[in-house]
Amino acid sequence: MVERAQPIKPRLGPKRDFAPWADPAASPLVRFERVAKRFGAISAVGRLSLDIFAGEFFALLGPSGCGKTTLLRLLAGFETPDEGRILLEGADLAGMPPYRRPTNMMFQSYALFPHLSVERNIAFGLEQERMPKPQIAARVEEMLALVKLEGFARRKPDRLSGGERQRVALARALAKRPKALLLDEPMAALDKKLRAETQFELIELQAKLGTTFVIVTHDQEEAMILADRMAVMERGRIVQVGTPAEIYEQPSSRYVADFVGDVNLLEGRLTATGASESLVHGNGGVQLRIAQPVDAAPGALVWVALRPEKVRIGLERPTEARENALAGTVVDVGYLGNLSVYKVRLDDGALMTATLSNRTRLVERTIGWNDRVWLSWPPEAAIVLTR
């Protein structure tokens, strides 16, 4: 059995250099143009614009209630936008009912038809197209093989496990060969291990079929594992769109940095910014050097964002630099097996987190509770956020 250790994404052949979003000539498969949707007084989606390209595995990420499901339902046709347009291959979808849209949705609850067998569930969409019977049978068989459910054709949904039901729902949604497959938290009901396996199967499936997948999730790790690109949402708006690496390494705001992974934020004032680096005067009186220009005037309030795994922790004061070094006391040590997490109370009262990967077997902890430690990092490790 293969254990998933790190979010590594297998990229098969053609997907390796896949980046249509970087090509200014490419036209998107789906385009949201200033789309807004209100429910009474609540604005579920607010004037949002977004392009999704053919063949992409796109993730919508955000906290509960931020409008992810609503966005997906707008695309599927279950909700109509109050403002703006939704285009599919350049054509406005307005007024087109769900049953005419070339998209298919995999529902969070799976919504399998309880009175129909697995094969009849999968065949349902094809029968609506009036596909000839032998062709339907062949397609159903192909779909069952695709989701590894051969031999389950005659079962009723209530005789299936959660994982099997999820696959039937996937097969049913894929059977019509949709232009875009919409998945609303498809793995929310699976246990952790099954979820990890399913994630890999989804990636493989998507690469094999080349269908555009749009997935909704509130699990940032899942979004990063699955997606070619992801959009981070906050209260009905998209705050950043990019590849998982871009979002993680270059978050555009404190909200994104905090939502996607753990982050240390050090508040300070910008003292100088140049072509390739900038200086920040931290609140604790420490000088911070960042290998990055900042789009703000000196004196502006900024935040230096630093991922915990990029922080060095040591008992000695680092000799090489007077910058990017902070002293504090260890207040908590967490041992996670592959990682150790140190929470350090800085001398100015702020709390910082540093993680160390346990490369050798931990026999004796060298740094422990109440130790005086120094946290330091190179200028390339941090970034400056102005929002």
Place this chain on the structure above:
Amino acid sequence: MRRVFPPACSILPTLRRFLAGLSFDNYAALGSDRLYLAAYLKSLEVAAFSTLMLLALGYPFAYAMARAPRRLQAMLVMLVVLPFWTSFLIRVYAWINILQRDGLFNQMLLALGIVEEPVGWLSTNTAVYIGIVYSYFPFMVLPLYAALEKIEVSLHEAAADLGAPPWKAFWRITVPLSRPGIVAGSLLCFIPIVGEFVIPDLLGGSATLMIGQTLWTEFFANRDWPIASAVAVVLLCLLIVPILIYQHRQAREIEQGG
């Protein structure tokens, strides 16, 4: 007090005499007189047609109830059950009032200009059907509502998403999933309607002689208990099949629910 038990030897002759007293003559009489056969057939006909009418009226009603906003649903159920607060008999008498020559119904038709002069509704088949459909409406609507209300909205959305227009989704998803309600409601109406007495007696005329009325006449007017009992036994035999089907389904549903 002392009980006197007959000696064993005297039981057998008694039993023999009892069995000899039994006869199928009365059952034969049922077959010979066309009146009984006509009453049975009429009862089955009325029950079948009214059940169909109840289904045709009750299904859209129950469907609308199940699709109404949650808060409204409780009130609609309440409205359906409300007539039970008044005696059944009083409600049927009220229909006599409504349907009579100068009753509410005729006044309304006249006011709307649908008819030129009052129509004699009472003592007709129509009046019987109106009375039956009105009285049994809750028995049809409630099981249908219970079945329809259980169907998740996401199933309709999934059907639409897979390319089924609303009427097709209704036919392929809603109807099959509400079948337990259709069967329960239909049997719950059909079985008692076959033996219905009060409604045809009060609202109907001689044209709608149902078996319940025949039974009543034999028992209380003619005081011919043997023939009356034969009528009742045959009626029971007729209804035992649908009753068994209903019982079986109910038992299965309870099993599945638990």
